[in-house]
Amino acid sequence: MKFQMLWFALVLIAVETNATKKGKKATVPALIVFGDSIMDTGNNNKLPTILKSNFPPYGKDFPGGLATGRFSDGRVPSDLLAEKLGLAKTLPAYLSPNLNPRDLLKGVIFASGGTGYDPLTAKIMSVISVWDQLTYFKEYISKIKQHFGEGRAQNILDHSCFLVVSSSNDIAHTYLAQSHRYDRTSYANFLADSAVKFVxxxxxxxxxxxxxxxxxxxxxxxxxxxxxxxxxxxxVTPLNDMAKQFNSRLSPALNSLDKKLDGIILYINVYDTLFDMIQNPKKYGFEVADKGCCGTGALAVSYMCNSLNPFTCSNSSAYIFWDSYHPTERAYQVLVDKLFDKYLKQVL
Incomplete structure (x- = not known):
């Protein structure tokens, strides 16, 4: 049975399939994540960009009520997935000024809110492109080798879970600046091809x-x-259609890569589950799906979502979205739990 369409089969494969290939038990030493604000745990904090979230009410449901730079009321999927793996309840941003070498061992987040596969996206937003995140990754591996040895670094490369999460900012924003070069279909295909090149x-x-x-x-x-x-x-149907075109191009391309490369390359389908959550919020225990908790819920994001805004809801767990772009911790938890449980139980 192929695992390309399984959401969290990456974890199983890292633990089980590679262990089978090598004839011994393997573990998942680290979770390493590239991408955008869905996974960013604070890399934008020191950047000269308006896309920040290191101020209240962001983080109001994070341990200690801290605004860490996560674009949510609490933890984000990178944290929740790390907890599922038994690594840690939170994972640090690679650019955190308080990071020490031992913090690197369980994984780090290279993701930067506002970025995309299109290099123009990061340039417009003044954030870290996914391509520059690879440069930081090379630096990260060098630090692991320096402090903990070649063997520890190789174990991380061989057995860790690597996740890539991007494309939303390209589709929602940068396409308008690229529309003189692409139509919607060709731009979605360009992004999917870029994602494959990144992998x-x-x-x-x-x-x-x-x-x-x-x-x-x-x-x-x-x-x-x-x-x-x-x-x-x-x-907005045209944007969703672009997302679906991206997905339809990406999925078979990754399947082809998986057959050619050693290790496991997975397409992780989050579109269908998140769309169902938004269309049927009560099914998942939510009350509001079309507005965010922060501010009036219609347009507030980043600096427009601030502690001076008197309209922020008191019960963020009733909302799928925290601000006008990013889900709440509870929505992320429902998404992670649902997909993890569904696919994990199929292949145990």
Whole structure:
């Protein structure tokens, strides 16, 4: 049975499949993540960008109520996945000024809010491109070798979970700046091809078990519904169609890579589950799916979501979205738990 369409089979494969290949029990030493604000745990804090979240009310449900730079009320998927793996309850941003060598061993987050596969996206937003995140990754491996030896570094490369999460900012924003070069379909294909190139580069750097997230239903986030959804604030079909085109191009391409490269290359389908959550919030225990908790919930994101805004909700767990772009910790937890449990139990 192939695992390309399984959400969290990456973990199983790292633990079970590679162990079977090598004839011994393997473990998952670290979780290493590249991408955008969905996974960012604070890399944007010191960057000259407006895309920051290291101020209240961000982090109001994070341990200690700290605004760490996570684009949510609490923890983000990188943290929740690390906890699922038994590594830690939170994972640090690689650019955290308080990082010490031992913090690197269980994994780090290279993700930068606002970035994308298109290099223009990071340039427009003044954030770290996914391609520059690979440069930081090379630096990270060098630090592991320096402090803990070649063997420890190789173990991390061979058995860790590597996740790549991007494309939303490209589709939602940068396409407009690229529309003179691409139509919607060709731009989505360009992004998918870029994602494949990223995986190839990451694999050449030594990563063996790589999972790549599908595009999300970006047309259903509150900001897009407010600006482009008309009077009814419906989901924006052209954006969702671009996301689905990206996914339809990415999935078979990663399947092909998986057959050619050693290790495991996975397509991780988050679109369908998140779309179902948004369309059927009560099914998942949510009350509000079309507005964010922060501010009025329609447009607030980053600095527009601040402690001076008097409209922020008191019960963020009732909302799928925290601000106008990013889900709440509870929504992330439901997503991670649902997909993890569903696919993990299938292959145990």
């Amino acid at each position: 190839i580069k990451l694999h050449k750097l030594g990563a063996k078990n790589i999972g790549v997230f599908s595009a999300a239903p970006i047309g259903c986030v509150p900001f897009q519904r407010t600006v482009f959804g008309g009077v009814t604030r419906g989901c």
